[in-house]
Amino acid sequence: MKLVEFISKNNIYNAVETDSKKNLFKKISRILVSEDSNETNAINEKLNERERLGSTGVGNGVAIPHAKIESVKSTRVIFLKLVKAIDFSSPDGKDVDIVFSIIAPENSESEHLLILSSISRFLKKKDALAKLRKLDDEDKIFEFLSKF
Numbered sequence: 001m002k003l004v005e006f007i008s009k010n011n012i013y014n015a016v017e018t019d020s021k022k023n024l025f026k027k028i029s030r031i032l033v034s035e036d037s038n039e040t041n042a043i044n045e046k047l048n049e050r051e052r053l054g055s056t057g058v059g060n061g062v063a064i065p066h067a068k069i070e071s072v073k074s075t076r077v078i079f080l081k082l083v084k085a086i087d088f089s090s091p092d093g094k095d096v097d098i099v100f101s102i103i104a105p106e107n108s109e110s111e112h113l114l115i116l117s118s119i120s121r122f123l124k125k126k127d128a129l130a131k132l133r134k135l136d137d138e139d140k141i142f143e144f145l146s147k148f
Helices: 021-032 037-053 109-124 128-134 138-145
Strands: 012-016 057-059 066-069 076-086 096-105
Touching (some): 012 138, 021 037, 021 076
């Protein structure tokens, strides 16, 4: 599965300002749901709940916060490149500046895992993260991700 099969150009955010995990989760919730405050709160709560189980920081400055939400009809994946890295309690101790966030319906077991697997494969590519960090706009980021 290619990254752009689940990350559209509209779901790529460059130069995102945030100062903490909690504020990042609020921002992700607002990006995903603009009009329904109950759903925004549900996404925010589920992301925080998942994070309490263990950090979704995977190392090398990357985090993959994810949650399953009953009211969500289809899986949404967003990519955020942060202006300033934030603490994510990652296993390697590095702050996070690259975020792939996955919000899936409650019953989406296999799709959720396929997406995590595709992101993981991308992260293992030599120099992929270094090149990604140098890109400075959404179009360039989308073009780069479309190669994987």
